[in-house]
Amino acid sequence: MHTEQEIFEQVRRVLAELFELPPEKILLDAHLYTDLDIDSLDAIDLILELKELTGRKVQPEQFKHVRTVRDVVTAVRTLLQDETAA
């Protein structure tokens, strides 16, 4: 239903908007803290935005081990899969 590419495009758009990042810098392997200068307070904003986007309850713990953009995409896909399973 949601391809990896679609999710990535959505995540990229959210990251670009929330953190004023040039989209070309937002690559799957980009590290959130070191490459994209996203700090722990930004992470809270990001989680709130993803909650909005997926329409799912998001627990901060689900994002505890997120380090790269790819991790965000994976976390979002997991959320969406839970939705289809439910």
Added chain:
Amino acid sequence: MYGVTALMETHLRNRLDRGSRRFGTGLSFAIFGLGGPLLSLTLFPFLRLVSPDKAVAQRRINAAMRRVMGLFIWFMKSLGLLTYELHGLERLARPGQLIVANHPTLIDVVFMLWLTPDAGCVVKRALWDNPALRWPVIWAGYIPNSAGTQLVPDCVRILQSGRSLLVFPEGTRSVPGQPLSLRRGAAQVALASHADVLPVTIVCDLPFLTRGSRWYRIPVRRPHFTITVGQAITAQRYALAGTPNSVAARHLTSLLAAHFARGIEAVMRVPAGAMHTNPPEPQSASL
């Protein structure tokens, strides 16, 4: 203003007093290193004991802390270790402001705690692990940095109680010669608390007690501090409708970084005295 002979005299005196400044700096460090724990075991517990409640104790301890810091700066100045000039101090007196300062040297916090009436302060988490200093920082109502997501709400609470809060948004001393790198926590606090932001630019005209340098690396002449309290910034101007918090925090942080950079440049470009016209010192100067 100064004749050539006067200039040469100044130059010579600077070189001669370098050894005594090294001794004085060492002495100041020893006094600070021993005096801090000593006061923490005597004066501060005493003030806590004789105060009826936490709030009174906090006020008294803050007042005492201010005097001690002022005494320490006076001591360093009297030993001829530094000179300073202060601008716009009256702006620090308004309560409930978020006071943000850049952080070039080890003694910035000493200056700021002396100059600011009743302010909370975000300080190194390591102080909470120090058996002597742990209780005074708690009694003074200071906040440990790196407290994760608890840090911003703690800061907001202090500001909303009407106290000012002192923060060094660089988190640690500046890297000499590099552009300032500000964390965005201070801006987040300003946006969440609706407090005004009062920027304080600290400039030391020579590398002195900088990050990564040893205290005994004494500058060739007496360093001069210029501390300038800027105009308050209304943080809410950045929280426009539809602007995500993360974006507003970025804009406010960039504004502060630009303010500090301008302030530092302005001071470094305009010589404070004729001493600045001295010929450059050889790098290997040693005494």
